[in-house]
Each structure stands twice: as structure tokens, then as C-alpha cells.
Amino acid sequence: MESWLEAERDQLPLWLPVALGGGVAAWFVLPNSSAWHAALLGAAALALLALAASSAGSRAARVAAIGSIAFAVGLALVWLQAETAAAPVLARPAIATFSGRVEAMNALPARGLVRLRLGDLEWLDRRPPRAPLQVRVNVAEEDVPAGLLPGTRISLRARLMPPPPPAVPGAYDFARVAWFSGIGATGRALGPPEILSGAVAGEPFRARLSRHIQHNLEGSAGGIAAALATGDTGGIEEPDQEAMRRSGLAHLLSVSGLHITAVVGLTMLLAARLLALNMRLALTGRVPLIAAATAAVTALGYTWLTGSEVPTIRSCIAALLVLAAMAMGREALTLRLVATGALVVLLLWPESLAGPSFQLSFAAVTAIIALAEHPAVRRWFAPREESWGRRLLRNGGSLLLTGAIVEVALMPIAVFHFHKAGIYGALANIVAIPLTTFVVMPLEALALLFDTTGLGAPFWWLTGQGLSLLLWIARTTAAAPGAVAALPAMPAGAFALMVGGGLWLALWRTRWRRIGLIPVAVGALWALATPPPDLLVTGDGRHLGVRLADGRVALLRDRAGDYARDMLAENGGSDAEPVLLSDQGAARCSRDLCRVDLPVGDRTWRVLATRSAYLVPVGALIQACRNADIVVSERRLPRRCTPRWLRLDREMLARTGGVAISLSTGRVDTVIRPGDAHPWVLAGMPILPGRSTNRWRKDEQPTFRPEKAFSPLPAGLRPANQE
Known part of the structure; x- marks a missing residue:
């Protein structure tokens, strides 16, 4: 050793x-x-x-x-x-009238909304239990009063909700994100807010720049242009955002290494050319040093302008290290640079490790540099004397190999967080990355520069043409057959094996690095062998997703929202549009109840679910429960409603959260793990009788007792997990 x-x-x-x-x-x-x-x-x-x-x-x-x-x-x-970060979290949904100061304001023109973050709250009517200190509220675009700016104090009436936990196992956990952000409730304004006092300062430069760009370029093209300049993605329409994700081009919308590199490179090039015009500077050899310092200041300003998100900060740190290495005459692009950036981000924002942004950003850069440092790759793609045709082929092969390696490195992360992985992303990026770096961003910079003299219109037109081509690439790639592979929620153990094996492969240099292929292969096989759940029940009991024999997901309710539809389909491992359960031949549905028979192996399971708020006659409901294996309801069921195996009503779902059930193995996974005492989990628990605080003792924490929900299993079936 x-x-x-x-x-x-x-x-x-x-x-x-x-x-x-x-x-x-x-x-x-x-x-x-x-x-x-x-x-x-x-x-x-x-x-x-x-x-x-x-x-x-x-x-x-x-x-x-x-x-x-x-x-x-x-x-x-x-x-x-x-x-x-501990702060009160709203105990239950409430309609409240309150005043607060606008701390952040984010326009979402593609959705017709403006998102406000409010602090310094004062409750103007009944104070809700566990009143939060900060809330995030969506306001309809037409209800936004003139003069609303960050720093303005407003009053409004809104429907507030506690930050939602994952709806089903494997879904997005906004409650965790909100906890570290200090947000205690989210909601939507019921009518226009009223301005009580004006802002101390004017509209932020970032917001004015974003609005200016979207004024010159309409639709998703303007939204992408704003994202490249300010990091604001609110102007991109949802279908185009989905196309960018499916085509593997979504990284272009998050200001990170690509954008910082383009800005720093262009700044250094211009600064060096201009400074070289001065004879004294050119002869003293200080031009590279001054150009690097100018690029460093530009990188810091661009990071501040785009909102200082984690990928941008990581890229800015890396750019500063590269510039420092160049100034000292050292090799710039190394894995130590990536490690230093990761160390700084983890020391300042350790919670960012759990988010996909941190993981995708560092995985991509680590894969690129580890590939570039491999001796064989250096030999293949090293500069040499050759014809322009062979040089073009060599550079194209380098881009293709790099894109393929990055796709392989990012695929486990994308599947773990989003349950989808793009197939043609490497090919799309070969065109999209040079188009964005060398055409769109320089043209947009020229358009903004010439706007100071009123001559930017031709450059905005050219920028729009480049962005239209980028959107065409995204839409065409996303619509190609087999463009996206959909998988169910990946086990955390499989993800950990693939990440650990990938790091072992990337960070070592001797032949022992190949051992990393073993955990990568084991994790991949584990993820592929994990069957998709047959039933998905959201934590409120309103939505039920049933996986059909053809792989599609059937929904209980005819009027499920877009979020519920997409979330149940993704976590069910389906990329197809969800269908209605009432339209399936195996289902018998009325306005109030739905019963479906699901053949799994040599057994047929009967699932019963309520689908309206109307009460069914008790006698008929009890009889229907006894004839079912699983019963799901958003309300509390009578005590005598005893299905043959599992009952998930309001009382039980409050203890378990969302539930995923695999009927072939009898495995039941829940959002709330037994004994989970992370602060956002405890903050989301209901207030016990006689208490008005969000401080919990260990003996007060509700626990999931399986004997309260499960009946004896049918013969021949043993549950793998009853959490």
C-alpha cells in the first residue's frame, strides 16, 4: 500500500x-x-x-x-x-393577510407570474400557527402593481402552504431546499398586492438588463438570451425548457464553466490586443498579466450579475485559479483546480452537495479534465503537422469523445434526480456548444454594446437567428425516437456505488484505477434491475398512479395538474403521456370511487381508491374495502374499512408521506423514513394537541407503525420493506 x-x-x-x-x-x-x-x-x-x-x-x-x-x-x-438556518415553518395551509418587504423578485413571463420572496412579515389578521419569517409568493403578472421593486413593502392576501416534501419516494424535495433558504411557506397571492412604502434603491441592474434583452428578443429566444447574460431563465417557455432537458442541452441555461470560459477568453483576447498597442507595455511583457487581471475582474462581475449561483461560483473560482496559474507560468487546467473549487464551495455551502446543480457541474468538469490528462488521449489528439482535413477530423473526434464521456458521467446523476437520461446529447452538444460560445454570446455582447448608441438592432437580429438554430437543434433532438431513456427512482445505494467508482476511475492514475469499473458496473446493474413501482400514492392521498402492462402510468383523477402528471409519470419510469385510469378496461370507476384489478405474476390485486370529496355510504364502503387488497383515500376511512393487505388513508399518509408499492415483491417505500429527524422533516410534522411550537421532543415524534396499516399478507408474499 x-x-x-x-x-x-x-x-x-x-x-x-x-x-x-x-x-x-x-x-x-x-x-x-x-x-x-x-x-x-x-x-x-x-x-x-x-x-x-x-x-x-x-x-x-x-x-x-x-x-x-x-x-x-x-x-x-x-x-x-x-x-x-432554522426558522419557523408554517404548520398547515392557511389563507392570511400580511405585509412584508420584498427581498427578491423574479419575473417568470413564460408562466405569466412574478415570484416574490418576502421578509420582515407582519400578520394583519389571525396569525397562523408556526408563522414563518420568510415566504415565497407567486403573483399573477397582471396583478403586479407599478413600482414594485426589491425593498418595497407591500401588503397582500395569499393562500400559504408549508414547503412541500417529496410527493412520492424519489421526487424533488423542496422542503429541504426551503429549509436551508429560510423559506417557511410558499403560496399564491389572491389579488393584487398593495404598496405600503417604496424601495430604498431603484430596480436592480440585473432585472433591468434581463427585461431589456427580452424586449429585443421575444419568446424562448429572449429567455435564453437573458439566461446567458443574467442567469434568469423565467422567460423560457416550458415546452422549450423540456426540449433542452431532453436533448442534453439544459446545461447551456445554467451559467457555469462554458459561459465563464467564453467571457474570460473574450475579455483576455480583447484586452491583450488593445494593451499590445502600447509600445512600453508590449516591451515589458506585462500585457498577459494585465489582461489576466482584467479577465479576473470581468469574471467576478459576471458572477455577481448572474446571481452568484453555485455552478457560477465554482466556475469563477476555477477561472481565477486558471488566470493565476497562467500569470505564474504554471499548467492551468488540472484536477487540482477542480478539487480546490469543490473544497471552497463545500466549506461555504455544504448543503449544495445534495443538489443536482453541484453534482452535474463538478462531474462534467472532472470527466473532461480526467480524459484530457489520460496519456493515450493526449497522444491521440496532440497538435501535430498534418493537413487541414486531418486536423478537422482529429478536432471533431476530440469533441465527440469528450461529449460522450461527459454524457456517460452525467447519466447516473440525471437518472437519480430526474429519472431521465438523454441519448443523443453528445451529438447535439457538438454543434450547440460552439454555436453558443463562439456565435450567440459574442453577438449578444455586441448587441448590448451597440445598444448604448442605438445601433444594436442588426446584432439582436443575428443573435435571434443563432438562438432559433439552437432551439431547432433542441426540439429536433428531443423529438427523435428514443431520445430519452426513462427509469424509475434509482436506489441510493446504486447511485453511491456509481459515484464512488467514477471518482476512483477519474482521480487515480495507476492501473489500480480500473477497480473503479466494478462498483460502477454493480451500481448500473442494480439500477437497471430495480423494477418500477406498480402503484404511486402522493402524500395527500389525492393522486394515485397505476403502472399498466404496456409501461404507461394511469392516473386516478381526470383533472390532475401538469406537475402531478409529470411527477407520477417520471417516478413511474415512463416517458409516455399519462392516461386516465377510468378509461382502462381493468378499471371500474364512478365519480366517487375507482376499482382496478392488476394481474401481477400468478395473482390479481384489487385496488380501491376514492376520487372525490363526497362521502360514500358507510356500509357500501366497508364492503368494498373488504373485497380489496389495497385501499387509498385522501380522507380518513372508517375503522371497519379493513382491506386484505394495506390501507392508506389520510391518517396513515400523514405518518408515511408519499408511498411507492411494488406488488411483485411486496416492497413498500415511503417518503418519511422511520426515525428520520432531519430538521425539515420535523418542521413539517403536525402540531400535537396543546402545543403551539415547532420544537419537538423525541417522545413526540410521530412514528409509522406498520401494524396500523398492514393486514396479514396474502399467502406466498413476504414484504421486503414496510417502511
Whole structure:
């Protein structure tokens, strides 16, 4: 081991942010403070053991000790961040009248909404239980009063909801995101807000620039142009956003490495050419240094302008390190640069590790640089004396290989978070990335520059043509047969194996790196072998998704919203448009009840679900329950409603959250894990009688007791998990 570590000594620092991120990930995975304390003590014990048992100069002992300490620091950091972010969370839905100061304002013209974040709240009528300190409210575009700016104090009436947890296992967890953002409720305004006092400062430059761009370019083209300049994606219509996601081009909408590179490169080029006109500067050799400093200032300004999101900050840090390395005459693009950026982001925002933005951003850059540093790849694509045709083919092959490797690296992350993976993304990016970097962004910069003299119209027209071509590529790729592979929710263990194996492959340099292929293959096979759930029940009991024999998902309610339809289809592993359960031959539905028979293996399961708020006669409901294996309802069912296996009514779903059921194995997965004491989970629990606070003791935490919901299983079926 010492010999191997000696051979890999240049790669060892790359594992420091991995160990730090491992501690952060452990905090999210482990359920409660007892487990967190145990992990911290275990890491400290391992560090002390490594130091005590090591001989003098042992590199393995130092690696184990430093890695354990970094693991403990990561866990402690995210735990501290969660405690620091603690704020009241609304206990239950409420309609309230209140006043607040606009802290952030985000226009969503594609949806006809303006999203406001309000703080410094004062409740003008009855104070809701666990009144939040900050809320996020959507206001219809036509209801926005003139003069509404950040800093303005307004009053409004709104319907507020607690930040929603995942609707079903594997879905997006907005409650976790809201907790770290300090948002205690979300909702929609019921009518136009009233301005009580004006803003101290004028409209932010970012908002004015975004509006100016969308004024010159209409539709999704203007939304994409605004996203490239300010990071504001609210002007992109939803069908085009979906096309960008399906075609693998969604990364172009998030300001990250590609955009920072284009801005820094263009700035350095212009600055160097202009400074070289000065004879004294050109002869002293200071032109590259001054050009690099100018590019660094531009990178910082662009990061601030685009909202300082995590991918942008990561890219800005990387760009500054590259510029510093160039100024010192060192090699710039290395994995140490990526590791430094990851370390800075994790130290400042450890909770960002759980989001797809951080994972996708660092995975892509790590894959690109690890590929470029491989000796064989360097030999294949190194510059050499050759004809322009062979050079063009070599450069095209380099782009294609890079795109393919990036797609492979990002596929597990995309499937884990979005349950979809693009197939033709590498091909689409070969055209889309150069088009965006070398055509659209420079033209947009020229249009903004010439707008200062009123001569920007020709450049806006050219920018619009480039963006129209980009949208055509996205729509064509997304509509191609087999463009997207849809998979159900990936097990967390399979995802961890693929991520760990991928890091092992990318960060080591000796032949032992190939061992990483084993966990990658095991994780991939595990994910592919995981069957999609046969039933999906949302946490409120209103929506039921039934997977049909042909792979489509049938919905219980005829009027399910777009979010519910898309979410149930994605988590059911289907890319097809959901269908109505009432239209299926195996279902018998009335306005109030729906019964469906599902053949699975050698058994037919009968599922009964309520589909309206009207009460069914008790006698008929009880008899229907006894003839069913599973009963689902958004309201509390009578005690004598005893199905043959499982009852999921309002009372039980309040304890479990959304539920995914695999009938072939009897596996039942729930959103709320037994013993889960993460702060956003506890904050979302109902207030117990006689309490008015969101502080919970351990003996007050509701627990899911399976015997309350499950009847004895049918013969020959044993549940794998009754959480």
C-alpha cells in the first residue's frame, strides 16, 4: 500500500474534497442526531487509531487520519448550517393577510407570474400557527402593481402552504431546499398586492438588463438570451425548457464553466490586443498579466450579475485559479483546480452537495479534465503537422469523445434526480456548444454594446437567428425516437456505488484505477434491475398512479395538474403521456370511487381508491374495502374499512408521506423514513394537541407503525420493506 500511495502521491490531495463531501453526504443519509454523533466519534476514533498504529513516515496513516478528519468536518459543517438556518415553518395551509418587504423578485413571463420572496412579515389578521419569517409568493403578472421593486413593502392576501416534501419516494424535495433558504411557506397571492412604502434603491441592474434583452428578443429566444447574460431563465417557455432537458442541452441555461470560459477568453483576447498597442507595455511583457487581471475582474462581475449561483461560483473560482496559474507560468487546467473549487464551495455551502446543480457541474468538469490528462488521449489528439482535413477530423473526434464521456458521467446523476437520461446529447452538444460560445454570446455582447448608441438592432437580429438554430437543434433532438431513456427512482445505494467508482476511475492514475469499473458496473446493474413501482400514492392521498402492462402510468383523477402528471409519470419510469385510469378496461370507476384489478405474476390485486370529496355510504364502503387488497383515500376511512393487505388513508399518509408499492415483491417505500429527524422533516410534522411550537421532543415524534396499516399478507408474499 505504501508503494501504491507513493506512486499516487500527486493525486492524494484530490481526495480531500471527496472526504469532506462524504461527511456531508453521511449527514443527509443518516437519520438523526444519535447517528450523526456516532459518525463523528467513529471518524475521530479512526483518525486516532491511524496515527497510533502507524510507523514513522507512514503515508497510509496520514491519508487515513486526514480523510477521517475531513469527513468529520464535512458532517459537522452541514449540521451547523442546518441549525443556523432554522426558522419557523408554517404548520398547515392557511389563507392570511400580511405585509412584508420584498427581498427578491423574479419575473417568470413564460408562466405569466412574478415570484416574490418576502421578509420582515407582519400578520394583519389571525396569525397562523408556526408563522414563518420568510415566504415565497407567486403573483399573477397582471396583478403586479407599478413600482414594485426589491425593498418595497407591500401588503397582500395569499393562500400559504408549508414547503412541500417529496410527493412520492424519489421526487424533488423542496422542503429541504426551503429549509436551508429560510423559506417557511410558499403560496399564491389572491389579488393584487398593495404598496405600503417604496424601495430604498431603484430596480436592480440585473432585472433591468434581463427585461431589456427580452424586449429585443421575444419568446424562448429572449429567455435564453437573458439566461446567458443574467442567469434568469423565467422567460423560457416550458415546452422549450423540456426540449433542452431532453436533448442534453439544459446545461447551456445554467451559467457555469462554458459561459465563464467564453467571457474570460473574450475579455483576455480583447484586452491583450488593445494593451499590445502600447509600445512600453508590449516591451515589458506585462500585457498577459494585465489582461489576466482584467479577465479576473470581468469574471467576478459576471458572477455577481448572474446571481452568484453555485455552478457560477465554482466556475469563477476555477477561472481565477486558471488566470493565476497562467500569470505564474504554471499548467492551468488540472484536477487540482477542480478539487480546490469543490473544497471552497463545500466549506461555504455544504448543503449544495445534495443538489443536482453541484453534482452535474463538478462531474462534467472532472470527466473532461480526467480524459484530457489520460496519456493515450493526449497522444491521440496532440497538435501535430498534418493537413487541414486531418486536423478537422482529429478536432471533431476530440469533441465527440469528450461529449460522450461527459454524457456517460452525467447519466447516473440525471437518472437519480430526474429519472431521465438523454441519448443523443453528445451529438447535439457538438454543434450547440460552439454555436453558443463562439456565435450567440459574442453577438449578444455586441448587441448590448451597440445598444448604448442605438445601433444594436442588426446584432439582436443575428443573435435571434443563432438562438432559433439552437432551439431547432433542441426540439429536433428531443423529438427523435428514443431520445430519452426513462427509469424509475434509482436506489441510493446504486447511485453511491456509481459515484464512488467514477471518482476512483477519474482521480487515480495507476492501473489500480480500473477497480473503479466494478462498483460502477454493480451500481448500473442494480439500477437497471430495480423494477418500477406498480402503484404511486402522493402524500395527500389525492393522486394515485397505476403502472399498466404496456409501461404507461394511469392516473386516478381526470383533472390532475401538469406537475402531478409529470411527477407520477417520471417516478413511474415512463416517458409516455399519462392516461386516465377510468378509461382502462381493468378499471371500474364512478365519480366517487375507482376499482382496478392488476394481474401481477400468478395473482390479481384489487385496488380501491376514492376520487372525490363526497362521502360514500358507510356500509357500501366497508364492503368494498373488504373485497380489496389495497385501499387509498385522501380522507380518513372508517375503522371497519379493513382491506386484505394495506390501507392508506389520510391518517396513515400523514405518518408515511408519499408511498411507492411494488406488488411483485411486496416492497413498500415511503417518503418519511422511520426515525428520520432531519430538521425539515420535523418542521413539517403536525402540531400535537396543546402545543403551539415547532420544537419537538423525541417522545413526540410521530412514528409509522406498520401494524396500523398492514393486514396479514396474502399467502406466498413476504414484504421486503414496510417502511
